Amino acid sequence: MNFKHKYVFLLPGLIVLIGILIFPIIFTVRLSLSGWNSFNPGLDFIGLKNYIRLFTDDPRFWQSFFRLSFLAITTVFLQYIIGFALAHMVWKDIKFKRFFRVLFLIPMMTTPVIMTVIWRTFFHESLGPLNDFLSIFGVQPPWLSSPGLAKVSIIVVEVWQWTSFMFLLMLAGLLSLPKEPFLAAAVDGASPFKKFIYVTFPLMAPISIGAIIIRLIEASKIMDTVFVLTSGGPGTSTETSSFFIFIKGLREFQMGYAATASFTYLIIMIISLTIIVKVLTKVLMRE
Amino acid sequence: MPKLYTFLKYFFVVLWACFVIAPFLWAISTSFKDFNSVTGGATYIPWLQFEPTLDGWSVLFKPGSQGGINIIGPYFNSIFVTLTASLISIVLGTLAAYALSRYTFKAGIVKNNDITFFFISQRIMPPVVLSIPFFIFLSSLGLLDSLAGLILVYIVLLMPIAVWIMVDFFNRVPREIDETALIDGCNPFQAFFKVVLPNSVPGMLVAGLFCIIFGWIDFFFAFILTFTKVQLLPVKIVALNSSITPWWSLSAAALVSVAPLIIVAFIVERYLSKGNLSGALK
Numbered sequence: 001m002n003f004k005h006k007y008v009f010l011l012p013g014l015i016v017l018i019g020i021l022i023f024p025i026i027f028t029v030r031l032s033l034s035g036w037n038s039f040n041p042g043l044d045f046i047g048l049k050n051y052i053r054l055f056t057d058d059p060r061f062w063q064s065f066f067r068l069s070f071l072a073i074t075t076v077f078l079q080y081i082i083g084f085a086l087a088h089m090v091w092k093d094i095k096f097k098r099f100f101r102v103l104f105l106i107p108m109m110t111t112p113v114i115m116t117v118i119w120r121t122f123f124h125e126s127l128g129p130l131n132d133f134l135s136i137f138g139v140q141p142p143w144l145s146s147p148g149l150a151k152v153s154i155i156v157v158e159v160w161q162w163t164s165f166m167f168l169l170m171l172a173g174l175l176s177l178p179k180e181p182f183l184a185a186a187v188d189g190a191s192p193f194k195k196f197i198y199v200t201f202p203l204m205a206p207i208s209i210g211a212i213i214i215r216l217i218e219a220s221k222i223m224d225t226v227f228v229l230t231s232g233g234p235g236t237s238t239e240t241s242s243f244f245i246f247i248k249g250l251r252e253f254q255m256g257y258a259a260t261a262s263f264t265y266l267i268i269m270i271i272s273l274t275i276i277v278k279v280l281t282k283v284l285m286r287e
Numbered sequence: 288m289p290k291l292y293t294f295l296k297y298f299f300v301v302l303w304a305c306f307v308i309a310p311f312l313w314a315i316s317t318s319f320k321d322f323n324s325v326t327g328g329a330t331y332i333p334w335l336q337f338e339p340t341l342d343g344w345s346v347l348f349k350p351g352s353q354g355g356i357n358i359i360g361p362y363f364n365s366i367f368v369t370l371t372a373s374l375i376s377i378v379l380g381t382l383a384a385y386a387l388s389r390y391t392f393k394a395g396i397v398k399n400n401d402i403t404f405f406f407i408s409q410r411i412m413p414p415v416v417l418s419i420p421f422f423i424f425l426s427s428l429g430l431l432d433s434l435a436g437l438i439l440v441y442i443v444l445l446m447p448i449a450v451w452i453m454v455d456f457f458n459r460v461p462r463e464i465d466e467t468a469l470i471d472g473c474n475p476f477q478a479f480f481k482v483v484l485p486n487s488v489p490g491m492l493v494a495g496l497f498c499i500i501f502g503w504i505d506f507f508f509a510f511i512l513t514f515t516k517v518q519l520l521p522v523k524i525v526a527l528n529s530s531i532t533p534w535w536s537l538s539a540a541a542l543v544s545v546a547p548l549i550i551v552a553f554i555v556e557r558y559l560s561k562g563n564l565s566g567a568l569k
Contacts, residue, residue, distance in 0.1 A: 005475040006390035010402070013383035013446060017406065020443050024420030031419070086303060089296045102556045103304050109548035113506040113521050114541045117528050118310045121317065121537075129313055132329035160306065171559060192292060221413040224506050228525060242415040249419050250511065262416040269411060 031259035038253035050260035060236060061244055061261055065268070068240040071151070072219035075158040080212055082159070083166025088200070091174045101171070108164040116228040119157045120144070123229075147237035150230045154238055157225050162218070166211055173207035174200075205284040213277055220269055241265045311542075318343045318538035325534045343535030347543065358523055358540055365503065365520040365544075368434055372441035373498035377491060379442075380406075380449025385479060387450075388457035389465065406450040409443060414507040417443075425512060432516045440508050445498040452497060456490030457483075493558065496551055503548055520544045 035046045054061055090100045107115070122128050123143040131140050143153050181203065185195045223242035226232060232239035232247070239247075245265065249258025316331050324330060324337035333339035349355025386392075387403050421440055422431070430436030464486060468478035509519040524540045527533060 006386050009382045009386035013379035023424050024417050027420040089300050102552050103307055105552040109552050110545040111504040111521050113525050114544055118314045118541055121534050122313055129329045217411050242413050245415045266416055
């Protein structure tokens, strides 16, 4: 095949992407070395001062990071278990198969912030349906104003929203599996449980890894839900890294410091996702 | 044992269906309430528990000067930005994916997989990291608070999705198709446009659906990069979520805004059942 044609195919997309991104990335790095804030706007050079502050003198950033890790891992784990289970249940013979499939796909099509606004009224302490229902049992939990329950609320909304994406990927995977291994298992008289452990699950391992990684990447950006549901509160008890950077950069206008936090967060994200990919591949692909 | 499994299966599926549908039912019910029926505690059934009104709905279509919210403008803005950015992403993404799937690139240690990874890895970038530089970047170009600026940003969000789906898709389209066309005397461009592209419509549709979903549901960039001249739907609706929230019009607006994408759920399900999606998504 001819050599020059390949560049004509590849370059338009590559150039557009790099063209839009190159300035923001370089600028973030440069900005992280400056003391740009609302009193002192401008690109002065203060060396690594911001980084020293972030690493030695800002527990809030690290708390928000660990909180994010907790939320991301918990929600993706729940989404994977539930999504895979649902996909497996509507994979074959079930009544109203197509109805359930469509229904389970709907949450991922809805705008997270908008549904979260609805969820916020749903969780409302005195006027929402959830506490109205729980009052039968005589309890009225403060869903959004206690630090622990606020996290639970965020997990509920995230699981509601994104299990459907996991469901879609897992169902697409299940439907593309070859038939022969299942026929072989049926001939051997394997029970449904054994069939799942020895046939379905191993065959689904590569798809599972892909789906978990995609969801972890998206979950590492949790922001919309927090922004609408709790605004990081009560106090800072539901603040995630993205929300911390948002507060520092676009509410307190400490642009330089926010860029430092952004860049650090991005680097940690890339390193930890690479490690997670390696570990997952090892654990799920043992055979 | 099988009976127990069947019972649990139906129990779990129905339970999850109720969970999925609950916020929608609540929103539908709330959208017909007024101030008194909302502040009187949680109620669900119109006529029986509260007197339904259409105020929450009618206010959506009145201009701001008459105390309305007017979501029609933001609605069309959202549709325009999503569709334009998706279209550009699909075109550029498909071309790049074709190159990455069919030709070998080598520049130092950078190979095909690294270029593919570069495209896809843009999804790792948290929106908030890009928001500050984009803000300054767009204001220096005079594109802040404009549709063009938003489209530019959305291309970065959506092109990785298009490349991800299309590279996988082209890897599944047999190479013999293009090779036969080349032997028949087509040049590579003719081979691509006349032979490969018509065979790639299913993949492009899937990629397109995903771009539309992820473009439509974005909130953060629109929130940071637009103010008054251009408003997108999610920003407009979240702005209602202030100290005194009009739950009724909020619910109505939310329902109107999620409605078009629910059609997408039906299309995606059709693809799944026909087995077309499996190949494109695996």
